Amino acid sequence: LKPILxxxxxxxxxxxxxxxxxxxxxxxxxxxxxxxxxxxxxxKRIHRHGKQGQWQRALSVLEEMKTESLETNVITYSAxxxxxxxxxxxxxxxxxxxxxxxxxxxxxxxxxxxxxSACE
Numbered sequence: 001l002k003p004i005l006x007x008x009x010x011x012x013x014x015x016x017x018x019x020x021x022x023x024x025x026x027x028x029x030x031x032x033x034x035x036x037x038x039x040x041x042x043x044k045r046i047h048r049h050g051k052q053g054q055w056q057r058a059l060s061v062l063e064e065m066k067t068e069s070l071e072t073n074v075i076t077y078s079a080x081x082x083x084x085x086x087x088x089x090x091x092x093x094x095x096x097x098x099x100x101x102x103x104x105x106x107x108x109x110x111x112x113x114x115x116x117s118a119c120e
Contacts, residue, residue, distance in 0.1 A: 039065065043076045050083025055092070058083040072103065078110040085118035093118060 042065045049058040058080055065072060077100040084093035093115060100107050 037068070037070075039070045039073065039076065042068075042070060043073075043079055046076060046079045046083065050079055050086060053083075053087055055083045055087040055089055059092075072105075074100065074105045074108050074111075077103075077105060078108055078114070081107075081111045082114035085114040088118065090115075090118055 042061055046058045046061045049055070049061065062072070062076070062080060065076070077096055081093050081096045081100075084090075084096060097107060097111060097115060100111065
């Protein structure tokens with residue numbers, strides 16, 4: 001299929017079916033560079049791991065975010081607190097809650113609810 005696409009990119013129907021490379025007027029779209037994952041996509045992964053009870057994997061996603069220099073937000077930390085609380089890892093849940101405060105992120109209802117329900 002790739003050779004056919006290459007020919008299509010070079011074929012000019014008005015040139016009497018001759019194939020010749022076109023430089024400026026190529027109908028083929030430019031190569032698309034892969035997009036960098038967003039904070040939202042990482043947060044979705046954290047949430048998914050938390051629902052599956054895999055709090056260690058959720059924390060490893062946070063480390064990936066830091067490595068990629070992606071911004072964390074309240075939703076990211078709330079998902080982490082929730083995943084640790086669901087796994088009854090209260091110590092880590094409270095540590096993450098404190099990190100939220102240290103990063104000037106105001107905890108939301110989800111973070112508070114996760115901590116309260118884990119303490120019951």
